[in-house]
Amino acid sequence: MRDSEQGTGKRKRPRTCVGCGGEFPKNALTRIVRKPSGEVEADQTGRKPGRGVYICRKKDCVLRAKKRNLLSRSLKAPVPDRIYDTILSGLNDTETMPENDGGDVAGQD
Ligand SMILES: [Zn+2]
Helix, strand or coil: CCCCCCCCCCCCCCEEECCCCCEECHHHEEEEEECCCCCEEEECCCCCCCEEEEEECCHHHHHHHHHHCHHHHHHCCCCCHHHHHHHHHCCHHHHCCCCCCCCCCCCCC
C-alpha cells in the first residue's frame, strides 16, 4: 500500500481523461506533460513540471486520443507518436502483474 500523500491542503479531485472525458482518481490515469521547453513527454511519476493532461488507462482511449490528436490539442503542442506508444506500453504493467519484476523496463532516462 502506498500512502505517501503529502498534506498540501488540496483535496483530492478527480482528473478528467482527455480521451473519454471520464473522471478518475489521479492514480488511475497517465499524465502527459508539456515541459517548459515545449517538449511533450509521458510523465510516469506525475510530478514533472509543466502543463499536464491526463488520460485513462484504457487502450481504446489512448488510441482514440492518438487518432484525434487530443493530447496535442489539449497541450497546444505537437505530440509525437512515440508518446502514445509510451503510454500504450505502460498500460500493461498495472493490470497484469507478473511475478518477477525483472528490471527490463524500457524508456528510462
Ligand atoms: Zn479515457
